Amino acid sequence: MSRRARAQAAVSSSAGAGRPTVTVCRGCCCGTAKIPRVDHTAQLAELRTALGDSASIRVVDCLDACEQANVIVVQPSPAGRRAGGRPVWLGLVNDRDVTADIAAWVEAGGPGPADPPGILDLYAFQPSRRVRQGIED
Numbered sequence: 383m384s385r386r387a388r389a390q391a392a393v394s395s396s397a398g399a400g401r402p403t404v405t406v407c408r409g410c411c412c413g414t415a416k417i418p419r420v421d422h423t424a425q426l427a428e429l430r431t432a433l434g435d436s437a438s439i440r441v442v443d444c445l446d447a448c449e450q451a452n453v454i455v456v457q458p459s460p461a462g463r464r465a466g467g468r469p470v471w472l473g474l475v476n477d478r479d480v481t482a483d484i485a486a487w488v489e490a491g492g493p494g495p496a497d498p499p500g501i502l503d504l505y506a507f508q509p510s511r512r513v514r515q516g517i518e519d
């Protein structure tokens with residue numbers, strides 16, 4: 383199994399958790415010096431601190447959407463999925479404000495129970511079907 387397939391499998395396996403899952407890409411581009419002027423370590427620490435037990439946080443290898451680095455995927459809890467929530471892919475998450483917005487949204491319930499802050503519309507993107515299927519199916 384390739385590193386990419388393992389990363390996507392890790393994301394898929396989180397679907398059974400009872401809370402939203404925040405998948406933080408840290409691959410060949412996300413979380414590296416290729417994305418300058420971002421304290422990548424602090425970004426992850428801030429998510430962990432802000433979310434505590436409100437969400438599962440997973441760090442995965444490249445999600446094959448490097449042009450959007452840093453990529454974060456917010457997956458609904460099972461209840462959130464039943465309420466219509468679907469995974470939301472966020473790209474260019476490269477400043478502290480958007481990281482805080484993501485954390486606040488997830489803490490409020492994430493996809494399904496809570497509407498995302500409007501500003502996150504600017505960061506949302508749709509990866510290719512091939513990439514999406516690895517996570518959403």
Ligand code: FES
Nearest residue numbers: 409410411412447
């Ligand atoms: S390193 Fe994050 S999408 Fe490739």
